[in-house]
Amino acid sequence: TVAVEEPGWYQLAFSYSQMNVEDMNCYKTIEIDGAVPYQEWRQVAFPYTAYTFETKAVSDDDGTPYQIYLEAGIHTLTLTTTSLPYRDEIEKMTALMAEIRAAALTIKKVTGNSTDIYRTWKMEEFIPGIADTLNRLADEIDMVYASLEEKCGQSPSFAGTLVVASSNLR
Numbered sequence: 001t002v003a004v005e006e007p008g009w010y011q012l013a014f015s016y017s018q019m020n021v022e023d024m025n026c027y028k029t030i031e032i033d034g035a036v037p038y039q040e041w042r043q044v045a046f047p048y049t050a051y052t053f054e055t056k057a058v059s060d061d062d063g064t065p066y067q068i069y070l071e072a073g074i075h076t077l078t079l080t081t082t083s084l085p086y087r088d089e090i091e092k093m094t095a096l097m098a099e100i101r102a103a104a105l106t107i108k109k110v111t112g113n114s115t116d117i118y119r120t121w122k123m124e125e126f127i128p129g130i131a132d133t134l135n136r137l138a139d140e141i142d143m144v145y146a147s148l149e150e151k152c153g154q155s156p157s158f159a160g161t162l163v164v165a166s167s168n169l170r
Contacts, residue, residue, distance in 0.1 A: 002077050004070045011065040012077075013057040018046045021158045027085050030058065031078040037068050043084045085151065089144050093162075096140055100169070103133055138169040 004010070018026045025045040029036060036042055046056060059065045083090060110126045123130050145162045149155055 002075045004072050004075060007069075007071045009067045009069050011057065011067060013055055013065075014046075015053050015055050016046055016049070017051070017053045018049050019051055022048055022050075023152055023154055023157045024048060025085070025152070027082050028079040029082045029084075031076075031080070032068060032070075033076050034078075038066055041066070043082055045085075086148075089147055092140070092144050096137060096144070099133075100137055103130065103137070106130070134169045138166040141166040141169070 012030070020026065025047050027043045027045055030041040030044055040060065041058070044058060047054075057065050106127055107123065107130070110123070111121060141162050145156070145159055145166070148159050148162075
C-alpha cells in the first residue's frame with residue numbers, strides 16, 4: 001500500500017535486484033488499485049542484475065517516465081510476475097515435449113526398456129521416417145533457442161539444455 005498525501009501526477013521507480021536467472025529479464029505486470037493503467041505495464045522488464053541493486057523507472061521505449069494521476073489517500077500497488085513475453089516459446093516447447101515423448105515411446109516399443117551398448121539398431125527399418133522426425137524436432141528446438149536468444153539479446157544461458165536436447169535428438 002502507498003499513502004499519497006497530495007493528489008497529482010506521479011512516476012514510479014523501483015529499487016530491485018533480479019538475480020534468479022542470468023541473462024534473462026524478469027517481467028512484471030504493474031497494477032494500481034487493481035487496474036493496469038497502461039497496456040505496456042502488462043509486461044515490464046526487470047533485467048538481470050547479479051547481486052547488485054538497480055533503480056528502474058517505469059518508462060516508455062524512449063525513456064520517458066509514465067505518469068499516473070493519484071488522488072490523496074491509500075492506494076494498492078501490485079507487481080505480479082508474468083511469462084507473457086515467453087509464452088510462444090513455452091507453448092512451443094510444451095508441444096515439442098509431447099512429440100518427443102511419443103517418439104521415445106515408439107522407439108521403446110521396438111528396443112525394449114533396457115539399454116544395450118553392444119547392440120546397434122537400424123531404426124529406419126522398424127520405424128520408417130524416425131530420423132526425419134527426430135531431426136525436425138531438433139530443428140524446432142533450435143528455432144525456440146534462436147527466438148529466446150533474440151529476445152534476450154545474447155545467448156540465453158538459462159536455455160542451454162535446449163542445445164543439449166537438440167544435439168541428443170540429432
